[in-house]
Structure formats: C-alpha cells, structure tokens
Amino acid sequence: MSKLDLRQLPVFEPDPALWSRIAQAHLRRRRWRQYGMAAAATVLIGVGAALLPRPSTGPEAPRWAEAQHESQVLEAEWRRLADGGRPTAVGLTRLRSIDGALQAAYDRGADADEIAPLWQQRNAALRDLIVRFQDASANDAALVTRI
Numbered sequence: 001m002s003k004l005d006l007r008q009l010p011v012f013e014p015d016p017a018l019w020s021r022i023a024q025a026h027l028r029r030r031r032w033r034q035y036g037m038a039a040a041a042t043v044l045i046g047v048g049a050a051l052l053p054r055p056s057t058g059p060e061a062p063r064w065a066e067a068q069h070e071s072q073v074l075e076a077e078w079r080r081l082a083d084g085g086r087p088t089a090v091g092l093t094r095l096r097s098i099d100g101a102l103q104a105a106y107d108r109g110a111d112a113d114e115i116a117p118l119w120q121q122r123n124a125a126l127r128d129l130i131v132r133f134q135d136a137s138a139n140d141a142a143l144v145t146r147i
Contacts, residue, residue, distance in 0.1 A: 067119035067122075071126060078126055081133050095122065105118060
C-alpha cells in the first residue's frame with residue numbers, strides 16, 4: 001500500500017474577489033431577513049391594533065355611568081335614613097322591579113340606550129323612598145312634640 005502524498009495534489013488558487021463576493025452575498029441575505037422581519041412586525045402590529053377593542057365614546061356611556069354612581073349615592077343616603085326605620089312596601093316593590101329589569105338587561109347584553117333609562121328610573125324610585133321616609137320621620141317627630 002502506498003501512502004498518499006498531499007503535496008502532489010493541485011494547488012487551488014481562488015479568485016481574489018471571491019471573499020468579498022461571499023461577504024456581500026451574506027450581507028444581502030441578512031438585510032433581506034431584517035427587512036422581512038421589520039415588514040412582518042409592522043403587519044402584525046397593524047393587525048393587532050385593528051383587533052383591539054375600541055372604548056365606547058358614545059354619548060350614552062357617560063350618562064349611564066353617572067346615573068349608576070348617582071344611584072349608589074342615593075341608595076347609601078336612603079339606607080342611612082332608614083336605618084332602624086321601616087321602609088314602605090310600595091317603594092321597595094318598585095325598586096326591586098327596576099333592579100330585576102336592570103339585571104335582565106345586563107344578562108341580555110343590552111346596550112346603553114336600554115340600560116341608561118333603567119338607571120334613571122331606579123334613581124327616581126330611590127328619591128321617592130327618601131322623600132317618603134323623610135315625610136314619615138317628620139310626621140313622627142310632630143307627633144312626639146305634641147305629647
């Protein structure tokens with residue numbers, strides 16, 4: 001068996017511009033990938049922004065939120081006044097009926113056009129309960145002072 005003599009192999013002499021062409025091709029591929037990634041990211045951001053839910057800016061939303069807050073304030077006032085007192089059954093029945101309608105509207109996913117008037121009705125019912133309780137308290141006080 002003879003040994004392989006590597007010195008006898010032909011010498012390869014590459015073109016002097018070969019390494020610069022390889023570097024340029026590599027740089028071009030890298031740039032295309034960067035541009036492609038940037039384009040893909042831009043498209044994804046655009047699609048993501050389009051899919052995000054937009055906050056409702058309709059005129060009903062603030063009125064509905066204000067009516068709900070007003071209802072909470074009125075209910076707290078009524079409970080403070082009625083603490084230990086006896087509320088009128090008629091007023092409570094009306095309030096419970098409105099509360100049921102509100103809950104049904106929320107369960108159906110009703111829009112602000114339906115919900116806002118229900119909150120206004122609830123506020124009116126609470127105001128009525130407060131006035132009735134204040135009138136009853138005033139009458140009780142008048143009776144006490146006569147004795």
